[in-house]
Amino acid sequence: MSSLPFPVRVAAGLVVTAVEEVQALPRTIVGLPITAASRVLQLSMRAQQVVTELAIKGDTALEGARPVEEAPSWARFDEDTDDRVPVLRAGGNPSGPAGRRLPAESNNGHARPLDRPVLTAEDVPDETPDALPGYESLTIAQLRARLRGLTVDQLTELLAWESSHADRPAFVTMLTNRIATLTAEQ
Structure with a gap:
């Protein structure tokens, strides 16, 4: 069909795409702040997930280094003593x-x-x-x-x-x- 070289055809396609985007700009500019805000929130939530995953991995790694009390000294339960039941x-x-x-x-x-x-x-x-x-x-x-x-x-x-x-x-x-x-x- 066309005898023009491939790079020229690609360049023409880029120009047509740029013109279409400029023509659609009035419609897309309205949603641009929302799109930008949602992308920022998405990135921040992903960063929080990564930090939490790292903390969990750190807790798992350090778990064996520190013994955990089965019943902390400050905890008191009704079953522990009967002297409070009148x-x-x-x-x-x-x-x-x-x-x-x-x-x-x-x-x-x-x-x-x-x-x-x-x-x-x-x-x-x-x-x-x-x-x-x-x-x-x-x-x-x-x-x-x-x-x-x-x-x-x-x-x-x-x-x-x-x-x-x-x-x-x-x-x-x-x-x-x-x-x-x-x-x-x-």
């Missing part, structure tokens, strides 16, 4: 070890009931409580949904079972509060 002693005074009076709140600021009864082996059934079959597998939400239909005696049986078996703080608190509410209503 127990109702003879005479009705909540106290801890050696008769020391305990505060109404634990170290994390959540109130704890001071009148939690001391339970004996006779008070606690070995199997699932009769008051609510399948109780041991209920979630806290499922228990909350079933509380209104239970009497004080049934709630006391559930509290005794919970205290001697799983002793989950949320369950104990919910049962204790419901017993207190029903007792106050009577």
Whole structure:
């Protein structure tokens, strides 16, 4: 078709492309700031990813050089000590070890009931409580949904079972509060 040399044809193609771009410039100039901003953000996010990957690799490399404490010395958990859980002693005074009076709140600021009864082996059934079959597998939400239909005696049986078996703080608190509410209503 054309007998012009290849470099001339390439140069003509560049000129036509430049003219087309200049003609499209009014349409593309509107989006230019957005395009530039998105490219800058994309580059900065990629740089953050690279830095984070390097930090992770550094942590992995240094992991063996420093022993990690299994339980930090500053961490305190409810399971670690029982002296913060008030127990109702003879005479009705909540106290801890050696008769020391305990505060109404634990170290994390959540109130704890001071009148939690001391339970004996006779008070606690070995199997699932009769008051609510399948109780041991209920979630806290499922228990909350079933509380209104239970009497004080049934709630006391559930509290005794919970205290001697799983002793989950949320369950104990919910049962204790419901017993207190029903007792106050009577």
